[in-house]
Amino acid sequence: MPTRGEGFMITSNSNRWGLVLAGGEGTRLKSFTKRIAGYELPKQFCPVLSSKPLLRETLDRAARLISPNRTLISVNRKHRGYYSPMLHGAPQLLIEEPLNRGTAPAILHALVRLWDLAPSAIVGLFPSDHYIGDEARFASYADSAFDIAADSNAVILLGAEAKGPEQSYGWIEPETSLTSAEQRLFSVRRFVEKPSARLANELWRGGALWNTLVLVARLSTLLEMFIRATPRLYRSFGNTRALLGTVLEAEVLTRLYHELPTSGFSEVILQQNAAKLMVMPLRGVEWCDLGQPGRVMQVVRQMGVPPPWAVA
Numbered sequence: 001m002p003t004r005g006e007g008f009m010i011t012s013n014s015n016r017w018g019l020v021l022a023g024g025e026g027t028r029l030k031s032f033t034k035r036i037a038g039y040e041l042p043k044q045f046c047p048v049l050s051s052k053p054l055l056r057e058t059l060d061r062a063a064r065l066i067s068p069n070r071t072l073i074s075v076n077r078k079h080r081g082y083y084s085p086m087l088h089g090a091p092q093l094l095i096e097e098p099l100n101r102g103t104a105p106a107i108l109h110a111l112v113r114l115w116d117l118a119p120s121a122i123v124g125l126f127p128s129d130h131y132i133g134d135e136a137r138f139a140s141y142a143d144s145a146f147d148i149a150a151d152s153n154a155v156i157l158l159g160a161e162a163k164g165p166e167q168s169y170g171w172i173e174p175e176t177s178l179t180s181a182e183q184r185l186f187s188v189r190r191f192v193e194k195p196s197a198r199l200a201n202e203l204w205r206g207g208a209l210w211n212t213l214v215l216v217a218r219l220s221t222l223l224e225m226f227i228r229a230t231p232r233l234y235r236s237f238g239n240t241r242a243l244l245g246t247v248l249e250a251e252v253l254t255r256l257y258h259e260l261p262t263s264g265f266s267e268v269i270l271q272q273n274a275a276k277l278m279v280m281p282l283r284g285v286e287w288c289d290l291g292q293p294g295r296v297m298q299v300v301r302q303m304g305v306p307p308p309w310a311v312a
Contacts, residue, residue, distance in 0.1 A: 133286025159209030170211030
């Protein structure tokens with residue numbers, strides 16, 4: 001049966017799965033979250049832009065497209081005091097990491113678990129620290145990405161229209177010009193993570209897009225990207241797979257994570273698999289990664305209704 005989600009109609013699809021990333025430390029915003037909540041906490045558990053924590057806003061965003069009982073949430077075990085009350089009784093599936101080792105291990109850990117649940121899954125990846133100006137319009141783009149991924153092996157990144165030569169974002173340079181408003185999908189010439197000032201300016205002037213890290217792809221395609229880019233990391237999780245879900249799981253994962261280097265999904269996987277990527281520009285959708293206090297304040301200033309802490 002179709003489900004209506006605040007102005008946007010979605011359809012039930014058992015192959016659609018979501019993965020929400022919520023394991024980061026949010027170090028740069030801790031002094032800011034203390035101002036909001038009265039104590040320091042990772043930003044994903046803080047009501048930064050509304051009365052809802054960013055994680056809850058992200059789960060609501062994913063629920064426009066995916067059933068909550070097919071939504072995995074990657075969290076850091078040491079944050080249990082924050083996420084347990086928030087997610088109590090919720091149907092989402094928790095993927096608990098013993099340590100924060102970056103987005104590459106977090107995503108791979110969740111994908112390996114998902115393979116046992118639904119090997120034919122089409123996965124949507126949603127970081128939990130974003131501002132989206134038009135949720136319904138954003139959902140329509142993500143819905144199109146799911147439909148395209150269902151019929152192809154493409155990895156579809158949602159790219160935000162750049163507002164300036166930002167060096168702390170990843171950049172996606174399309175293979176062809178974005179001049180056609182009718183075209184929704186473009187192949188990728190290159191993916192650049194955190195460029196120099198000179199290169200960021202070149203990418204911005206050339207019409208490149210910001211990487212939102214929201215992407216949609218077949219589970220099998222994502223795992224192939226890990227095998228190609230970082231076979232050692234893939235084997236590390238493959239070696240523990242038989243023990244996941246057993247009484248030895250916590251011990252095995254803790255030992256594994258203590259041995260893993262920190263690695264980012266964008267740098268290690270996307271940048272090395274640019275030929276596999278497609279990009280869908282988010283035309284007319286304001287987007288911001290809320291990783292810095294200045295970005296938060298910029299969003300607050302442009303919001304029609306500021307969050308409660310900004311009014312007080």
